[in-house]
Amino acid sequence: MLPKAREGVNARDLGCPPSPSQIRRIWPSALAPLRHRASLALRRGASPGACPASRRGSAPGGRGPAGAAVPRKVCPPVAQLPESLPIEPRGPLNARVQVPGSKSITNRALLIAALADGETTLAGPLASDDTDVMRDSLTTLGAQFDTRGDPWAVVGTGGRLRSPSNALYVQNSGTTARFLTAAACLAPGPVVIDGNPRMRERPIVHLVEALTTLGADLSIEGEKGCPPVRAAGGGLPGGPGRIDGRQSSQFTSAILLAAPYAERDVELSFLDGELVSRPYVETTLAIMRDFGAQAGWVEKTDAHGGGDCIRVSAGLPYRARAYGIEPDASSAAYPFCAAAIAGGSVSVDGIPPNTLQADFRILELLEQMGCKVVRQADRVTVRGPTGALRSLGEVDMNAFPDAALAYAVVALFADGPTRIKNVWNLRIKETDRLAALETELRKLGARADADRDSLYIQPGPLHGAEIDTYDDHRMAMAFSLAGLRIPGVVIRDPGCVSKTWPHYFDVFRGL
Missing domain, CATH: 3.65.10.10 (Enolpyruvate transferase domain)
Known part of the structure; x- marks a missing residue:
């Protein structure tokens, strides 16, 4: 049974450190600059919750889409992240990961x-x-x-x-x-x-x-x-x-x-x-x-x-x-796309075959680009292509717009241009993601043009750059993928991933 909590106090707070969101809620807006620095420090520190394992050949944690599941261990504190994080190119990959719950x-x-x-x-x-x-x-x-x-x-x-x-x-x-x-x-x-x-x-x-x-x-x-x-x-x-x-x-x-x-x-x-x-x-x-x-x-x-x-x-x-709670499809898109970009293979555990989560549709796109996707009862593996990634031309991502950020970075390495269309609502997300993608893709050397509801990407000679993330977790995760192939990519404010995946960069380093 749940221990009784004082009125207005969450039971999880009894004996636990405050979460970043609690600190942000308590402090007045007049302290915004200090609050920003403090919240960054907090979200890089202790954070209780389910631990998404990332280790080569690791065993998956057991959990199903709708029913009793085998509990996973509580995470250790999130590794402290610098204000700017250089990404080291590497590949081919060979990893098996567990992403956090949806x-x-x-x-x-x-x-x-x-x-x-x-x-x-x-x-x-x-x-x-x-x-x-x-x-x-x-x-x-x-x-x-x-x-x-x-x-x-x-x-x-x-x-x-x-x-x-x-x-x-x-x-x-x-x-x-x-x-x-x-x-x-x-x-x-x-x-x-x-x-x-x-x-x-x-x-x-x-x-x-x-x-x-x-x-x-x-x-x-x-x-x-x-x-x-x-x-x-x-x-x-x-x-x-x-x-x-x-x-x-x-x-x-x-x-x-x-x-x-x-x-x-x-x-x-x-x-x-x-x-x-x-x-x-x-x-x-x-x-x-x-x-x-x-x-x-x-x-x-x-x-x-x-x-x-x-x-x-x-x-x-x-x-x-x-x-x-089944694993998060939006989070799984990043290790899947890492395999497409860097080559090798990445497996994500715990994905049920009957999942309804929209962002798993990115697997269909990666298959069409030349990746091999192996679907098993509780695991999905993506293997990078043997040759260049094929451009798919126009891609309608209206049904799964959150995956568009990772896919836009994959498109940097395709053998032709890509237009991601029918994604107007990206403009009202955590940031105006169409504008942010346009700006940061151009920094890396690509041609990128956003209009009201689409993004055109023309690959070109690519080079490193410092990537602004706009306090948007998906911008940080997506552009970290570019650094697997492009030397000199640096992610600013990597701690913003705490919004949905506090341990993302721990997992990313293990790929």
């Missing part, structure tokens, strides 16, 4: 467990900045957590959330901001969701408008449709609703996750029938059903032209259970 699944499961009635255990979860702020916020809303080992234990609220007097500070975690905006409607009174300066530039208006069509009372207090956002609380009436799904699938997932606790069944349709990154919504629906919700796609015809919508039944709350 951020997408962890944060969905954390919210579901917090809404359920009873104690849930989560095996193989991700311990990172993004899951820190989700747990901290859910603790403030009334859930209890014990994350001192693996699995984590969560005592839920039965859908009865608190209304805190202070704003929930979500740093720059998009899943946390969006999921909690919808969940906050279930609280008895007002809840404010706020974040760092970049979060205050990331639009949330489409989510707020959709919740309003379902009867919720919310207001945006930031500029240009961005946080802070205030949910008045009092419940979610439900019924038919409509959402503009072209900007972020997280808006749709946010509504779905809260919908079992609505007063009426929720039927959510989509403006012009469009939904970006649909596989992430499929993942949300699958996890909801795993916890007892009744949710799925239905056909519907209405005055707006009909089309598919998603229906979630009210009155069927989540049931607490033991649940396993």
Whole structure:
């Protein structure tokens, strides 16, 4: 059973050092320069959580996609990282790694467990900045957590959330901001969701408008449709609703996750029938059903032209259970792409054959470029090509945009140009990723041109450069891959990987 925590104190904090997200939340914005340096130091220091092994020929940790799993050991402290990290070229590679648990699944499961009635255990979860702020916020809303080992234990609220007097500070975690905006409607009174300066530039208006069509009372207090956002609380009436799904699938997932606790069944349709990154919504629906919700796609015809919508039944709350978090597809993309760039082979353990995570689609692209992909029951291996990587020309990555950063770096080494298209929403991520990719790829000697929703990459004579990461974990991980082939690549602020994979550079060194 979970040890009882003091009100407002997460059980994992009893006897544990503060997390980077807690420090950022507590310190006032007036201390921003000091806070930045201190948070960098903290995120390079002790951080409890599941340890992603990286060692040649190592045995995998056992865990499944949805059920009891073999606990993994708790990580040692993250190795201290310098402000700038030189990358040493090397290859061919020969490594077997275990990536951390999926951020997408962890944060969905954390919210579901917090809404359920009873104690849930989560095996193989991700311990990172993004899951820190989700747990901290859910603790403030009334859930209890014990994350001192693996699995984590969560005592839920039965859908009865608190209304805190202070704003929930979500740093720059998009899943946390969006999921909690919808969940906050279930609280008895007002809840404010706020974040760092970049979060205050990331639009949330489409989510707020959709919740309003379902009867919720919310207001945006930031500029240009961005946080802070205030949910008045009092419940979610439900019924038919409509959402503009072209900007972020997280808006749709946010509504779905809260919908079992609505007063009426929720039927959510989509403006012009469009939904970006649909596989992430499929993942949300699958996890909801795993916890007892009744949710799925239905056909519907209405005055707006009909089309598919998603229906979630009210009155069927989540049931607490033991649940396993599968490895993170977005993280696995980097070791897979490392094999494509440097040659040799890299295996990632623990990947179930029936995974719904969208970013595993990058394996199809690597196969088409000439890599060999070997899929086994609980492991995937990528072997680099025997010759040059083949250019695929135009590649539509709308369904898995997070993998576009790693793929853009792979494209540097192809035998022709590449255009990554239909990825407009990269501009509203942790940074404007299209602009950042354009700038940093040019530094390495390639031609790179970004327009509204695509990125053109023309390989050229490549050379080393100092890479700015824009406090974006995926920029740091993606451009580290370039250093496997290009001498002189230096990653600035490598510690930003703590957002989703605090031990990334420990694993990277072991490739």
